[in-house]
Amino acid sequence: MRMTAAVMYEQGLPAPYALSQPLKIEEVELEGPGEGEVLVEVRSAGLCHSDLSQVAGLRKRTLPVVMGHEGAGIVREVGRGVTGFKPGDHVVMTVGSGCGECVYCVNSRPVLCELVSASRTKGVLMNGARRLTRGAMGLYHHSGVSSFAQYAVTVPGTLVKADPAIPFDVAAMFGCAVVTGAGCVFNAAKVRAGQSVAVIGLGGVGFNAVMAAKITGASVIVGIDINPGKFALARDLGCTHTVSALDADIVDVVRDLTLGGVDFALEMSGSKAAMTTANAVTRKGGEIVCVGLGATGDLYHYPHSALVAEEKVFRGSLMGSCVPQRDLPLYMRYYQEGRLPVERLMSGIFRFDELNLNLDRLEHGEVLRQVLRPHG
Incomplete structure (x- = not known):
């Protein structure tokens, strides 16, 4: 045809x-x-x-x-x-x-x-x-x-x-947007009730991560973006706090909100600057979940001794680490119930x-x- x-x-x-x-x-x-x-x-x-x-x-x-x-x-x-x-x-x-x-x-x-x-x-x-x-x-x-x-x-x-x-x-x-954003919360991070989450990059995928974190019962959900025009929607959809990615004191602000850092930092853009922020706002023993893809071959830097001493984890999550036939029906049901x-x-x-x-x-x-x- x-x-x-x-x-x-x-x-x-x-x-x-x-x-x-x-x-x-x-x-x-x-x-x-x-x-x-x-x-x-x-x-x-x-x-x-x-x-x-x-x-x-x-x-x-x-x-x-x-x-x-x-x-x-x-x-x-x-x-x-x-x-x-x-x-x-x-x-x-x-x-x-x-x-x-x-x-x-x-x-x-x-x-x-x-x-x-x-x-x-x-x-x-x-x-x-x-x-x-x-x-x-x-x-x-x-x-x-x-x-x-x-x-x-x-x-x-x-x-x-x-x-x-x-x-x-x-x-x-x-x-893509829903299964990637929600899946990185449910499947990769496996966020539990009472834990804290930072979502870095409030686009279509990031907002789905915010909504999923709310469903899990996360106690603190920090939305981070360079565009403050997104913050009102972020709070409506589940963020307990919003912080400008351009704030020079962003690391101190997030650590103060979360008594030392978040349990999970979900990075949505693949930006090197955002990855640095994600690492810095994550508590000892926490996880940085890398969702955004940078350019093929890009190299990212981190302080290795701190990674070991603080027992942090860098975790990749492609397409929300999903099983489509298992996850999509569930997420569509959440949508129909008004939860997503x-x-x-x-x-x-x-x-x-x-x-x-x-x-x-x-x-x-x-x-x-x-x-x-x-x-x-």
Whole structure:
């Protein structure tokens, strides 16, 4: 079938992206689903800082690629052998899937699946297939999802069923922002009632971490960001305190609030300065959970003797250390119960012709989560 999609041919084009146009809105061809594949009509797709980092070239991709890695839609067709989905099912699209058979998957760590990592690097589906072309040119799949398109062919592992009562614009955010932010609290940090948390970087992922920390019963939740305009929402969603990342006394302020430092510092941006802050505001024996990805090959510095003497832990958390088929239904239930009001993070709905402009808005910190409606 022919459809509209956002294709990236080159990484590292300069901002403003409204002028350089790194994402080309084009007519492309999509093959129908093969054996073990699913055709999804994409109804909504979230725009994320991960997309921004790919456009900037911080992590290399196989090009040209149809972008988009979180979304929600309707199953329209299933290939031979697919039994878990049927036409008409509402689904969330996520990159946190695994093969189900490797040592990581059988130990409930599908985000570390080697097959998925290899396929993501190559720009193919988990089964090694490619279904996208433009004329004689083959196109690649972004993280096996490619949700910046009107339709997507993917494999069942990237899909989780959603209650049709959940609006597509909200459901799309569960594929990355929610599962990453909430998951780093529930799965990586395993925050318990009465513990203290600092969330450094109040974007879509950070706010989901705030809401999840509130669900756990954390006694102190400190929101840290360079933009004080986010603090009112942060307090509404669960922060007990908010502190400017630009405050010269930030370390002393957070330590005073928490009687020596937080149990967990959750760093969302991958910024070296933010990582330094995260380490400094964490108490002895506490954990720094690294959620934000910097550029490939970036090196970060820390005082090693203090790490040993204070028994701190640096922990990575990719995609919220999630098991999508286990975690997403739970998080969607929290949303329906009003405990995870992710709709409050919605900054706006947009069409394909506004996609590059909205990359600029995201980079400038003007928005939290913007959602593309591929069908207008």
